Amino acid sequence: GNPGLLLDCVHHYNQALPAVADPEARLRIAELNLAAARASRETAAFAPAMDYLIRAMECLPGAPWETCHGLALEIHAMGAEAASLSGRYDLASQWSGMVLKNAKTLLEKVRIWRLLLHSQVANGRFAEAVDLGLTAMKAMGREFSGNPGKGQILWEYLLTSHLLKKTEISELKDIPELSDPVSRAFLGLCFDTMPPAFLARPNLTPILVFYAIRFCIEHGMAPESSTIFASYGFVLAGYLRKPAQARRMGKLALALLARFQDNRFASQTLYIANVSCLSWHEPMAERLPGLQESERAGRVTGIFSWASFACFGKSYFAFFSGKPLAELDREMEKTVEEVGLMSQHHMKSCIRILRQTVLNLITPGPDPVEMEGPAYYESRREETLKGHDRVLVHSVLDLQKAILALFFRRPDQALALCDKALEARERMAGSPPLVMALHVQCLACLGVLNQGKTGGTRFPKRILKKSLKELSFWAREAPVNHGHRLVLAQAELARNRRKLARASDLYERAAQQALENGFIQDAALGREIFAEALLSAGNREGAARQLSLARKHYADWGALAKVKDLEVRHEGLFQHLQGKDLP
Numbered sequence: 001g002n003p004g005l006l007l008d009c010v011h012h013y014n015q016a017l018p019a020v021a022d023p024e025a026r027l028r029i030a031e032l033n034l035a036a037a038r039a040s041r042e043t044a045a046f047a048p049a050m051d052y053l054i055r056a057m058e059c060l061p062g063a064p065w066e067t068c069h070g071l072a073l074e075i076h077a078m079g080a081e082a083a084s085l086s087g088r089y090d091l092a093s094q095w096s097g098m099v100l101k102n103a104k105t106l107l108e109k110v111r112i113w114r115l116l117l118h119s120q121v122a123n124g125r126f127a128e129a130v131d132l133g134l135t136a137m138k139a140m141g142r143e144f145s146g147n148p149g150k151g152q153i154l155w156e157y158l159l160t161s162h163l164l165k166k167t168e169i170s171e172l173k174d175i176p177e178l179s180d181p182v183s184r185a186f187l188g189l190c191f192d193t194m195p196p197a198f199l200a201r202p203n204l205t206p207i208l209v210f211y212a213i214r215f216c217i218e219h220g221m222a223p224e225s226s227t228i229f230a231s232y233g234f235v236l237a238g239y240l241r242k243p244a245q246a247r248r249m250g251k252l253a254l255a256l257l258a259r260f261q262d263n264r265f266a267s268q269t270l271y272i273a274n275v276s277c278l279s280w281h282e283p284m285a286e287r288l289p290g291l292q293e294s295e296r297a298g299r300v301t302g303i304f305s306w307a308s309f310a311c312f313g314k315s316y317f318a319f320f321s322g323k324p325l326a327e328l329d330r331e332m333e334k335t336v337e338e339v340g341l342m343s344q345h346h347m348k349s350c351i352r353i354l355r356q357t358v359l360n361l362i363t364p365g366p367d368p369v370e371m372e373g374p375a376y377y378e379s380r381r382e383e384t385l386k387g388h389d390r391v392l393v394h395s396v397l398d399l400q401k402a403i404l405a406l407f408f409r410r411p412d413q414a415l416a417l418c419d420k421a422l423e424a425r426e427r428m429a430g431s432p433p434l435v436m437a438l439h440v441q442c443l444a445c446l447g448v449l450n451q452g453k454t455g456g457t458r459f460p461k462r463i464l465k466k467s468l469k470e471l472s473f474w475a476r477e478a479p480v481n482h483g484h485r486l487v488l489a490q491a492e493l494a495r496n497r498r499k500l501a502r503a504s505d506l507y508e509r510a511a512q513q514a515l516e517n518g519f520i521q522d523a524a525l526g527r528e529i530f531a532e533a534l535l536s537a538g539n540r541e542g543a544a545r546q547l548s549l550a551r552k553h554y555a556d557w558g559a560l561a562k563v564k565d566l567e568v569r570h571e572g573l574f575q576h577l578q579g580k581d582l583p
Contacts, residue, residue: 003039003042006032006035006036006039007036007039007040009032010029010032010033010035010036010052013029013032014029014033014055017029017055017058017059023061026059026060026061027059027060027061027068027071029055029056029059030055030056030057030059030060030071030075031056031071033052033053033055033056033059034052034053034056034071034074034075034078036049036052037049037050037052037053037056037078037079037082038078040052041078041081041082044299044300044301044302046082046085046086046302047082047086049078049082050079050082050083050086050088050091053075053078053079053082054079056075056079057075057076057079060072060075065102069102069104072102073099073102073103073108076095076096076098076099077095077096077099077111077112077115079091079095080092080093080095080096080099080112080115080119081115081118083095084115084118084119084122085302087122087343089119089122092115092119093116093119096112096115096116096119099111099112100112100113100116106139106140106182106185107181107182107185109136109139110136110140110185110186110188110189111185113132113133113136113189114136114188114189114192116132117129117132117133117136117189117192117193117196118192120132120196121195121196124389126196126197126199126200127196127200127201129193129196129200130146130193130196130197130200130201130204131146133189133190133192133193133196133197134146134193136189137186137189137190137193140182140185140186140189142186142211144204144207144208144211145204145207146201146204147201147203147204148203148204148207149203150203152207153203153206153207153239156206156207156210156211157206157210157240159210159214160210160213160214160232163213163214163217163218164213164217167217169248169252172217172229172252173221173252173255173256173259175216175217175220175221176220176221177220177221177222178216178219178220178221178222179220180219180220183215183219183220184222186215187212187215187216187219187222187224188222188224190208190211190212190215191212191224191227191228193208194208194209194212194231202426205235206235206239209228209231209232209234209235210232210235212228212231213228213229213232216228216229221256221259221260222260223260223262223264223265224265225256225260226253226254226256226257226260226265226269227253227265227268227269227272229249229252229253229256230249230250230253230268230269230272230273230276230277231272232249233245233246233247233248233249233250233253233272233273233276233277234246234272234276234277234429234430235430236249237276237277237280237429237430238276238429238430238431239429239430241473243280243281243474243477243478244280244281244477246276246277246280246430247277247278247280247281249277250272250273250274250276250277250278251273251277251278253269253272253273253277254269254270254273256269257269257270263297263300263301264301264303266293266294266297266298266301267294267295267297267298267301267303267306267307267310268294268303268306270290270291270293270294270297270310271291271294271306271309271310271313273290274287274290274291274294274313275287275291275313275430275431275432276430276431278290279317279431279432279478279481280474280477280478280481281477281478281480282480283321283480283481283517283518284317284320284321284432284481285317285318285321285323285518287317288314288317288318288321291310291313291314291317292310292314294306294307294309294310294313295307295310295311295314298310299342304342304343304344305344307342307344308339308342308344308347308348309347311335311338311339311347311351312339312347312350312351312354314335315328315331315332315335315351315354315355316354316432316433317432318331319354319357319358320432320436320519321518321519322518322519322520322521322522322557324557324558325358325361325362325557325558325559326362326558327558328358329355329358329359329362332351332354332355332358332375333355333375335351336348336351336352336355336375339351345389346389346390346392346393349376349393349396350392350393350396352375352376353371353375353376353393353396353397353400354396354400355375355376356371356373356374356375356376356400357371357400357403357404358375359373359374359375360373360404360561361404361407361557361558361559361560361561361562362558362559362560362561363560363561364560364561364564364565365561368404368407368408368561368565369401369404369405369408369410369413370401371397371400371401378397391424391427392424392427394424395420395421395423395424395427395428396421398417398418398420398421399417399418399421399433399436399437399440401417402414402415402417402418402421402437402440402444403436403440405417405444406440406443406444406447406525407521407525407559407562408562408565409447409528409532409569411443411444411445411446411447411448411451412444412447412448412451414440414443414444414447415441415444415445415447415448415460415463418437418440418441418444419441419463421437422437422441425437432481435471435474435478435481435482435485438467438470438471438474439471439482439485439489441463441464441467442464442467442468442471442485442489442492443488443489443492443529445460445461445463445464445467446464446489446492446493446495446496447492447529448460449461449464449496450492450495450496450533450536468489468493471485471486471489472486475487480517481517483513483517484510484511484513484514484517484519484522484523484526485510485522487506487509487510487513488506488507488510488514488522488525488526488529490506491503491504491506491507491509491510491526491529491530491533492529492533494506495533500533500537503533504530504533504534507526507527507529507530507533507546508530510522510526511523511526511527511530511549514526515553520553520556520557521553521554521557521559523553524550524553524554524557524559524562525550527546527547527549527550527553528546528547528550528566530546531543531544531546531547531550531570534546535573540573543573544573544574547566547570547573547574550566551563551566551567554566
């Protein structure tokens with residue numbers, strides 16, 4: 001009952017181990033080391049747990065798989081898990097292979113298949129992890145196509161939605177718990193295969209999610225169900241563009257998480273629910289506590305991949321919610337250090353990019369769009385990042401640079417960078433970054449057209465038509481967070497069509513909506529673009545009034561580099577109107 005006392009006793013036994021020859025006594029010490037490993041695992045001390053398990057292995061007799069099969073299985077299986085969580089993937093693979101070779105039942109094999117799958121994911125071998133998951137599920141009697149088409153995805157969705165219509169959402173959380181051990185093992189395998197499928201075979205992800213949803217409804221709920229229903233919300237928002245249904249699934253996921261009280265699934269459930277399900281109809285700033293809880297849960301359980309995603313999501317939402325930049329810089333500096341300690345280098349790079357974006361807005365530099373500063377050096381990109389991690393980091397970099405190019409009024413550069421970022425749009429599916437990218441693309445296209453430039457592309461109007469249609473959808477579905485973005489794009493479109501009175505009303509409405517919902521940075525950008533439209537129409541005093549408001553909003557946000565940029569680019573206008581009664 002006292003973990004500290006247990007660990008002290010085991011420590012003394014291990015010191016005396018060389019002098020212990022009796023097989024029964026050594027077997028008892030092996031059991032005590034196993035208990036110590038369990039106690040260490042409960043506190044996420046995975047490296048000490050692995051040390052205890054190595055000692056336990058040393059205590060086993062010469063033919064452990066014949067004489068004490070259950071104990072040998074438990075020690076080696078837990079050792080493989082601890083080794084994987086400690087980053088010792090060589091030992092994880094070795095011990096998993098031993099268990100798989102000596103396993104007597106299907107359930108024993110499933111346990112190791114799952115450990116091997118986790119190890120493949122940790123090594124970035126996502127396609128291999130998917131293959132392993134599919135092979136294991138086939139061995140359990142359910143075969144999935146490795147590359148399903150759109151028709152199959154639609155059919156599986158229709159089956160799932162039809163089943164869900166038979167049950168009220170409020171009743172789903174009370175479905176009895178799944179008790180059959182083989183069914184629970186199968187659901188765990190399906191659950192484990194979803195994340196690598198999203199990265200390696202995106203079309204397989206909705207198939208697995210749909211099947212898992214039906215499995216939970218027909219056979220019973222399990223602790224994994226919270227993440228499965230959150231993932232269904234992600235699919236609804238990202239693949240099927242049904243954010244209202246995604247919101248209901250997000251709330252159900254949180255209710256299931258509260259029901260089972262299993263911290264192993266807290267980090268991923270909270271992250272997916274807050275980013276992909278609940279961020280459409282509620283203010284982005286209100287999602288920050290949920291992301292902070294996701295980070296905390298990931299740290300406690302040692303699931304650092306999801307904890308680091310939560311750190312990035314928290315920083316991202318805070319930036320786009322208009323949080324004061326100086327405060328945000330301090331928070332991000334600390335977050336970068338914390339994620340570095342988790343050894344999640346790709347997420348560390350993404351947060352460093354966000355922080356450098358903040359610094360470029362705070363401190364004037366030679367080129368405010370280039371990421372060359374104390375937080376991130378673009379010219380020294382991490383060449384060690386490979387595969388999907390590299391794609392993710394580069395897409396974040398391109399989108400943040402596009403945002404900076406838009407703020408510093410280089411629409412042609414913003415358009416080219418945004419096009420690059422959207423090459424990885426499947427990674428943005430079901431999350432606000434996609435809407436941000438569409439917003440930047442729309443304004444960049446319109447800026448290019450209003451300036452009479454080409455923006456490096458021959459078809460800005462064609463790009464505009466498509467992105468404006470998508471932005472319109474998300475603005476209707478999530479007006480609090482994205483309504484003002486559409487109104488600003490509509491104002492620029494009216495300007496392009498020479499409807500200046502209409503454009504002026506829309507510019508004003510966009511700025512007011514942005515301020516009302518806390519997006520001070522978007523109000524500032526809208527005022528600045530409005531001023532440019534007034535200047536091109538010859539209305540210098542009206543332009544000065546809007547520039548003065550933009551300068552105030554940028555200053556309140558803490559974007560001192562943007563304040564300086566306005567004063568330099570419009571120096572003559574500010575000097576001419578100095579002393580006039582301007583806001």
